[in-house]
Amino acid sequence: MKVNLYPKKAYLFNTFLVAFIIHAAQAGVGIAGLPRIVFLTAKHDAWISVFFAGVLTAGVIYIILFMLNQYESADLYGIHYDIFGKYIGALLSLIYVLYLLSACFIIVMNYVEIVQAWVFPDLQTWVLSLILLLLGVYGVLGGIRVVVGICFMSVILTIWLAFMLSAPLGHLDVTHLLPIWETKTLDIIKGISKTALSIIGFELLLFVFPYIENKKRANFYAQMGNAYTTLLFTVVTLVSIGFFSEVSLTRTIWPVLSMFKIIQFPNLERFEFIAISFWMLIVLPNICIYLWAATKGIKRVFGKNQRRYIFIAASIIWGLCFFIRARYQMNMVTDWVGRISYGTAFIYPVLLAAIVLVKKKLFKGGKKNETSS
Amino acid sequence: MGENKSNRNLWVRQMFRKRRKNGETEKKAHSLDITELKEQLNKELNESPDLVFRVFHRDDKKYIIIFISNLVKTEIIDEFVLKPLLESKGNINTTEDILNILPLTQVNVTNQLMEIKEVLLKGSLYLYKEGEPFGIIGDVKKAEARSLGQAETESLVYGPKISFTEQLSTNLNVIRNNIVDANLVMEDITVGRRTKVNGKLVYISDIAEEENVNTLRQRINDLDVDHIQDSSVLAQYIEDNSWTVFPQLITTELPDRFCLALIKGKVGVLLDRSPAAIYGPTTFFSFFESTEDVYMRWNMGSFIRMLRLVAIFLSVLLTPAYVAVLTYHYEVIPSPLLVSLGQSRSNVPFPPIFEALLLEFIIEMLREAGARLPTKVGQTMGIVGGIVIGQASVEAGFTSNILIIIIAISALGSFTAPSYIMGSAIRIVRFPIIVLAGIWGGVGIMIGFCILLIHLLKLSTLGRPYLTPIYPFSFHDLRYSIFRLPLQYLGGRPETNEPTDKRRYPLKKAKTIKDVDE
Amino acid sequence: MKRVVNILTIIILLIPVTGCVEKNQLEQLGLITAVGFDYSDKKDVIKGTAVLQTFDPQMKNISNIISDEGKTSKGIRENENLKSNNKLVSGQLRVVVFGEEVAKDGTGRLVDTLNRDATIGNMLYISVAKGTAEDLLKKNKIEASQNLGTYLYQLIKQNVEEELVISPTLYEYNHSFYDEGKDPVIPILKLDAGDIVISGAGLFKDDQYIEELKLNKLFFLKVLIDQYKAGALELELPIDELKKFIKDDVSDKEKLILTVDNINSNRKIKLLDKEKPKFSVEVNLETRVLEISENVDLGNPEVVKILKKITEKEIKKEMSNLIAHFQNLGIDPVGFGNFYNSRVRGKNFKQEEWREMLKTAEFDIRINNKIVRTGVID
Numbered sequence A: 001m002k003v004n005l006y007p008k009k010a011y012l013f014n015t016f017l018v019a020f021i022i023h024a025a026q027a028g029v030g031i032a033g034l035p036r037i038v039f040l041t042a043k044h045d046a047w048i049s050v051f052f053a054g055v056l057t058a059g060v061i062y063i064i065l066f067m068l069n070q071y072e073s074a075d076l077y078g079i080h081y082d083i084f085g086k087y088i089g090a091l092l093s094l095i096y097v098l099y100l101l102s103a104c105f106i107i108v109m110n111y112v113e114i115v116q117a118w119v120f121p122d123l124q125t126w127v128l129s130l131i132l133l134l135l136g137v138y139g140v141l142g143g144i145r146v147v148v149g150i151c152f153m154s155v156i157l158t159i160w161l162a163f164m165l166s167a168p169l170g171h172l173d174v175t176h177l178l179p180i181w182e183t184k185t186l187d188i189i190k191g192i193s194k195t196a197l198s199i200i201g202f203e204l205l206l207f208v209f210p211y212i213e214n215k216k217r218a219n220f221y222a223q224m225g226n227a228y229t230t231l232l233f234t235v236v237t238l239v240s241i242g243f244f245s246e247v248s249l250t251r252t253i254w255p256v257l258s259m260f261k262i263i264q265f266p267n268l269e270r271f272e273f274i275a276i277s278f279w280m281l282i283v284l285p286n287i288c289i290y291l292w293a294a295t296k297g298i299k300r301v302f303g304k305n306q307r308r309y310i311f312i313a314a315s316i317i318w319g320l321c322f323f324i325r326a327r328y329q330m331n332m333v334t335d336w337v338g339r340i341s342y343g344t345a346f347i348y349p350v351l352l353a354a355i356v357l358v359k360k361k362l363f364k365g366g367k368k369n370e371t372s373s
Numbered sequence B: 001m002g003e004n005k006s007n008r009n010l011w012v013r014q015m016f017r018k019r020r021k022n023g024e025t026e027k028k029a030h031s032l033d034i035t036e037l038k039e040q041l042n043k044e045l046n047e048s049p050d051l052v053f054r055v056f057h058r059d060d061k062k063y064i065i066i067f068i069s070n071l072v073k074t075e076i077i078d079e080f081v082l083k084p085l086l087e088s089k090g091n092i093n094t095t096e097d098i099l100n101i102l103p104l105t106q107v108n109v110t111n112q113l114m115e116i117k118e119v120l121l122k123g124s125l126y127l128y129k130e131g132e133p134f135g136i137i138g139d140v141k142k143a144e145a146r147s148l149g150q151a152e153t154e155s156l157v158y159g160p161k162i163s164f165t166e167q168l169s170t171n172l173n174v175i176r177n178n179i180v181d182a183n184l185v186m187e188d189i190t191v192g193r194r195t196k197v198n199g200k201l202v203y204i205s206d207i208a209e210e211e212n213v214n215t216l217r218q219r220i221n222d223l224d225v226d227h228i229q230d231s232s233v234l235a236q237y238i239e240d241n242s243w244t245v246f247p248q249l250i251t252t253e254l255p256d257r258f259c260l261a262l263i264k265g266k267v268g269v270l271l272d273r274s275p276a277a278i279y280g281p282t283t284f285f286s287f288f289e290s291t292e293d294v295y296m297r298w299n300m301g302s303f304i305r306m307l308r309l310v311a312i313f314l315s316v317l318l319t320p321a322y323v324a325v326l327t328y329h330y331e332v333i334p335s336p337l338l339v340s341l342g343q344s345r346s347n348v349p350f351p352p353i354f355e356a357l358l359l360e361f362i363i364e365m366l367r368e369a370g371a372r373l374p375t376k377v378g379q380t381m382g383i384v385g386g387i388v389i390g391q392a393s394v395e396a397g398f399t400s401n402i403l404i405i406i407i408a409i410s411a412l413g414s415f416t417a418p419s420y421i422m423g424s425a426i427r428i429v430r431f432p433i434i435v436l437a438g439i440w441g442g443v444g445i446m447i448g449f450c451i452l453l454i455h456l457l458k459l460s461t462l463g464r465p466y467l468t469p470i471y472p473f474s475f476h477d478l479r480y481s482i483f484r485l486p487l488q489y490l491g492g493r494p495e496t497n498e499p500t501d502k503r504r505y506p507l508k509k510a511k512t513i514k515d516v517d518e
Numbered sequence C: 001m002k003r004v005v006n007i008l009t010i011i012i013l014l015i016p017v018t019g020c021v022e023k024n025q026l027e028q029l030g031l032i033t034a035v036g037f038d039y040s041d042k043k044d045v046i047k048g049t050a051v052l053q054t055f056d057p058q059m060k061n062i063s064n065i066i067s068d069e070g071k072t073s074k075g076i077r078e079n080e081n082l083k084s085n086n087k088l089v090s091g092q093l094r095v096v097v098f099g100e101e102v103a104k105d106g107t108g109r110l111v112d113t114l115n116r117d118a119t120i121g122n123m124l125y126i127s128v129a130k131g132t133a134e135d136l137l138k139k140n141k142i143e144a145s146q147n148l149g150t151y152l153y154q155l156i157k158q159n160v161e162e163e164l165v166i167s168p169t170l171y172e173y174n175h176s177f178y179d180e181g182k183d184p185v186i187p188i189l190k191l192d193a194g195d196i197v198i199s200g201a202g203l204f205k206d207d208q209y210i211e212e213l214k215l216n217k218l219f220f221l222k223v224l225i226d227q228y229k230a231g232a233l234e235l236e237l238p239i240d241e242l243k244k245f246i247k248d249d250v251s252d253k254e255k256l257i258l259t260v261d262n263i264n265s266n267r268k269i270k271l272l273d274k275e276k277p278k279f280s281v282e283v284n285l286e287t288r289v290l291e292i293s294e295n296v297d298l299g300n301p302e303v304v305k306i307l308k309k310i311t312e313k314e315i316k317k318e319m320s321n322l323i324a325h326f327q328n329l330g331i332d333p334v335g336f337g338n339f340y341n342s343r344v345r346g347k348n349f350k351q352e353e354w355r356e357m358l359k360t361a362e363f364d365i366r367i368n369n370k371i372v373r374t375g376v377i378d
Helices: A017-026 A030-068 A076-118 A125-141 A143-163 A185-199 A202-211 A218-243 A246-251 A255-260 A271-302 A306-321 A327-362 A366-371 B008-015 B034-044 B074-087 B095-101 B113-121 B168-178 B210-222 B231-238 B255-264 B284-288 B291-295 B298-327 B335-346 B352-372 B375-395 B401-415 B420-458 B475-481 B507-511 C002-018 C073-081 C100-105 C108-116 C133-138 C148-161 C170-178 C215-225 C240-245 C301-329 C336-343 C351-360
Strands: B051-058 B061-068 B107-110 B124-129 B135-139 B184-191 B197-204 B250-252 B267-271 B277-280 C029-039 C046-053 C063-070 C087-089 C095-098 C125-129 C185-192 C195-205 C208-214 C232-238 C255-273 C278-292 C362-373
Touching: A017 A143, A017 A202, A017 A218, A017 A271, A030 A076, A030 A185, A030 A202, A030 A218, A030 A246, A030 A255, A030 A327, A076 A125, A076 A202, A076 A271, A076 A306, A076 A327, A125 A143, A125 A271, A125 A306, A125 B420, A143 A202, A143 A271, A143 B420, A185 A218, A185 A327, A202 A218, A202 A271, A202 A327, A218 A255, A246 C170, A255 A271, A271 A306, A271 B420, B034 B051, B034 B061, B034 B113, B051 B074, B061 B074, B061 B113, B074 B095, B074 B124, B095 B107, B095 B124, B095 B135, B107 B113, B113 B124, B113 B135, B168 B184, B168 B197, B168 B255, B168 B267, B184 B210, B197 B210, B197 B255, B210 B231, B210 B267, B231 B250, B231 B267, B231 B277, B250 B255, B255 B267, B255 B277, B255 B291, B284 B298, B284 B420, B291 B298, B298 B352, B298 B401, B298 B420, B335 B401, B335 C046, B352 B375, B352 B401, B352 B420, B375 B401, B401 B420, C029 C073, C029 C100, C029 C133, C029 C148, C046 C073, C046 C133, C046 C148, C063 C073, C063 C133, C073 C087, C073 C108, C095 C100, C095 C108, C095 C133, C095 C148, C100 C125, C100 C208, C108 C170, C125 C133, C125 C148, C125 C170, C133 C185, C148 C185, C148 C195, C185 C208, C195 C215, C195 C301, C208 C215, C215 C255, C215 C278, C215 C301, C232 C301, C240 C301, C255 C301, C255 C336, C255 C362, C278 C301, C278 C336, C301 C351, C301 C362, C336 C351
Parallel strands: C029 C087, C029 C095, C095 C125, C125 C185, C278 C362
Antiparallel strands: B051 B061, B061 B124, B107 B135, B124 B135, B184 B197, B197 B267, B250 B277, B267 B277, C029 C046, C046 C063, C185 C195, C195 C208, C232 C255, C255 C278
């Protein structure tokens, strides 16, 4: 296995697309339930938690890119190989692959659950998850170019959903938000950790990095993407708190979708039904990019054809869908992955960056030639 | 990801390629004896009854003229071959002497039997003086051609009206007249192992990007197929993906459209005997551009382009939305609409999906019938279809009248595409989405939409992405495809074609605004 | 390998076709557009009355009304479904009418199911019937061209837009019900000689209907709750101060009737004292004189000045009475508690505590009325 990846020039993508990848990967099913989850711990100051989670993410993104820039064109798997050697590196890579697959699984399942709760209560879980995974497989088979394309198109085509927030904005009750910072600071910090599952996605930088055209500018665009996500999440949380009364918000599982209920057009009512269908376009890039990153990892470890791994990985995820039967199980698994993601997306990259830095300091000079070979 | 590039898309193309490269014309000189030559050619051309051998003597030497009577203009042979030969004074000793007295422009000297056979089939004659090592080929072709007429399939309200004809030379003439530029290159190409159709690869050498030219040239050269009937068939052979419904090369019968594309840096192909030219690389959005957008003022041009895109969008999604709402999502209908929708549906015995598919099918039948019938009858078809079937089916309680409106709008929308092939593609795409809407409602529509999106993202045209300028996003190119800005902003060429010469006129000068009163 | 994958894909794609979902074809549905809840004679049993919209090619718009009993609202729907040739669905529910007794006992459980059911929207209107909801829905003589549910919806909507009624959507009801320190206000419908009319606004304490507020007092409540953008108000004013400006002989009259419209209002509430608590309420009005019962020269600035003064006084009087009345009842439709909550840090109280505090609360009301126009004539 090589540390650095040098893709053909045709597979490199324009640097500004990094912003779209980051945003598309971050905004997924999580945002639909985010306001409530954070509200449960941080109360009406939840938006402050969300905002600080975004700031924290910006820092982690900076560290990740700092680490990646130590190499010429490496991804996480290459760094594992470089730092930990063949066997331990492969093991760590595979653990990360498992995390990526479980994140993909959570995304699929949460979307299926939304559809079942709101539109089709009798739609079989395996049917919809199969369709979503097949869509993902179809996208990933097109390679990084198509996956990035899906991220871009998804952001462009769903950006108008953000403007739909203007309707609940008219019903905003500012008294709900006051007084600011009434919640205990500890609860606000706990709220930050609750945001983790929704804001993950930025760690995919670790995998798309070799395919970025101008690697030096990547940080700027990644920060832009994260800034937009943070803004969107904060506004959504803010509006939800103002829109719902306290009891309602703690009881509403998907506040964002419930807010869409009040939108009425002359030829259309009950906008949430449109929004839920449209949500598939928000979920699709998530599925694609996680599946891509995971199967890329398997390929980097075991070699051979990625095409085969894509089918295998998708079937495994699909198989897991049969084990989830009720909402409480779903909650448990989501919570579990949320906690893991806290480690894999936030803590681990920072630790790794420290190790990389130490190693670079220790082996200054001699190592450079080897990595670039 | 290079190894992942789908082989499946290539296998069709490869089937026709590189199989009989060794079967090139064998070298064989013909016999020097006229009687034997006759026999040889008779054998090669299967004793064709219209093969004519005209033998005559001059200065005691035996001459022969061979041609296929249906392919040549006999007057030319009489006037410009026989007459000068028989009437000329002086000695004729060598083939060169003959060349000197023949008033023909396109002549050639050869003695290869296979070559002679081929040129005879293309409408040349072969003149041979017994005993000489070489004979003369002269072009006396009689070509049946119609004169330049109005475009039929792509019509413009405003702008040039002529269209390409079936004759290559006429078409080339039109293009040369349109683009008076020394850098306009017309490379010879031949397709069809058996029929050897002539064609030209047309591009402007200092605008078109070399890679595009090479790609197109190589694809045509690598093509191994016995016969190509029309340029649209050639387009299908050399496209990147032959499974998709979306065309990846534009075929047009409008010379002005073709020339405008050349100026933008595209590469074109013209084939003899086909009235349409191909050009590429073309993106999804260029199928919704018409030259009329450029001929009209920019604001109207922009408006019409947007209108087309909206129309296409409606055309794809309106009927599925109807099916989804009436089958599953009755909640989204606001109360004023509820009654009229429910009333009109209440006496229809079929489920909405069946009703919609039925009507879509009828519309397609009407369109097909109208297209196949002669123009005069075709008009009555429209009346019969539109009024009689529409009215009667509503009254008989077969369909709801709201669906009739929706189907009519979506049919209308698909016809706004300036490219007939793209319009058809849009209509085909609608059917699976209707079915998906019938199975899973709004979620089904989104599934269809996502498949479509991924599919479009995967497509390429001459190896370049199909969805530009949206993805890969190019702000610069938006003004050439989705919008149509005022001319002072159109001083460049679309970056997608990677033109070598990037500027059409100096932008700075075009954008300069004079101060007041100066 | 590749062929296997292809075949698998096709098979897998075919399976979902059999995995269909429940269809709701519009013309086969009985759409419940309005629903009324009453108590049955039996214990713990609710009687539901549903107004259906069904589609029949022959008859245009028939209001099909079915009622049945059950222990839960979904149970009622199932029982009603047995009586109908259409499948009953509640996705087009527009108006919910609670019978007076049900409303007095508390609407909580019934509203909870409305919120829980994803097919029900939250822009539907909630109302209280005087008497039973069943009578209201069944015994009216409205022969509107619309379905009765749609008719009721339009009736309320139209009045909300005219700012005569406070908007009673399910969303707003939830909002004020669940907010600590705020109580809902819901319109009351009654039968009047076969017509359905809005008779007043029902004041709620939590989810229980307490008392009816007459429509002419509603103005003062609405000014306190939110902004006015149009709207009209009829005021009875003492005539004394204006007498000398009136051209006719008015010695026998005591009251002057004034109608103002195009009212623009905003209100500012301030918390003056956290302990007591004490609020200051400042209401700014911009009005246009539309009708006046006596012949007064409105071109005279002095007249306008006096008019301004006496209207302010009158409005202030009405408003103080209203707030005092609320304090007596222990309810808070304005949402002073909600406001108090947002101004005081770390004092998250429950609804009941606030009700006690409210009784001793003091209010300092100030009204500014600006008469901007006097119509097209002076």
